Amino acid sequence: AQSVTQPDARVTVSEGASLQLRCKYSYSGTPYLFWYVQYPRQGLQLLLKYYSGDPVVQGVNGFEAEFSKSNSSFHLRKASVHWSDSAVYFCALSRTGGYKVVFGSGTRLLVSP
Amino acid sequence: NAGVIQTPRHKVTGKGQEATLWCEPISGHSAVFWYRQTIVQGLEFLTYFRNQAPIDDSGMPKERFSAQMPNQSHSTLKIQSTQPQDSAVYLCASSPLGVQNTLYFGAGTRLSVL
Numbered sequence: 104a105q106s107v108t109q110p111d112a113r114v115t116v117s118e119g120a121s122l123q124l125r126c127k128y129s130y131s132g133t134p135y136l137f138w139y140v141q142y143p144r145q146g147l148q149l150l151l152k153y154y155s156g157d158p159v160v161q162g163v164n165g166f167e168a169e170f171s172k173s174n175s176s177f178h179l180r181k182a183s184v185h186w187s188d189s190a191v192y193f194c195a196l197s198r199t200g201g202y203k204v205v206f207g208s209g210t211r212l213l214v215s216p
Numbered sequence: 217n218a219g220v221i222q223t224p225r226h227k228v229t230g231k232g233q234e235a236t237l238w239c240e241p242i243s244g245h246s247a248v249f250w251y252r253q254t255i256v257q258g259l260e261f262l263t264y265f266r267n268q269a270p271i272d273d274s275g276m277p278k279e280r281f282s283a284q285m286p287n288q289s290h291s292t293l294k295i296q297s298t299q300p301q302d303s304a305v306y307l308c309a310s311s312p313l314g315v316q317n318t319l320y321f322g323a324g325t326r327l328s329v330l
Contacts, residue, residue: 146220146309146323146324147307147309147319203272209259
């Protein structure tokens with residue numbers, strides 16, 4: 104069975120600072136990996152996804168994530184955060200050929216002025 | 217493209233009453249998913265339809281929950297005899313087949329059982 108762990112329930116960063124949100128996964132095969140963002144009273148929106156190729160994948164709004172097979176990780180990064188980035192971020196995984204997407208517990212990001 | 221539409225946005229029911237939640241997937245998307253979101257459990261998979269056919273309902277509580285997709289333009293999630301523990305945000309998502317599991321979510325229905 105596959106699983107996703109986001110070890111940080113809450114992260115606070117200052118506006119303009121860099122950001123890393125951590126994601127670890129458990130899956131024996133090659134996973135599809137995703138980062139979604141959820142703004143208040145909205146559904147989840149896809150930021151980026153990875154399956155193969157360059158381990159650094161670019162997403163929307165300046166976000167990127169790096170896949171590491173050796174560390175079973177898929178951390179999300181942004182060079183300079185904006186107050187509007189305050190939201191809950193979910194890391195997710197699905198197995199090759201599967202349809203079910205498994206989500207982590209989410210990390211609430213607060214960007215302080 | 218209006219995105220995935222869920223109605224109502226908020227539903228309040230009394231304990232023991234029935235609740236029906238509606239989802240209109242993005243036109244052309246062949247896969248429809250229902251998830252439940254709570255603070256304690258996070259995002260839980262409930263059920264999955266592909267081309268309107270029920271494929272996997274392994275996440276559905278067996279006795280009181282049911283889901284249908286009578287046509288390609290809408291799906292319903294019905295909860296009979298609602299209980300306080302059913303209070304949650306129910307999210308519907310659709311996906312075009314062939315685009316590996318990229319889910320497009322609606323804004324959700326917040327169900328409050330009093």
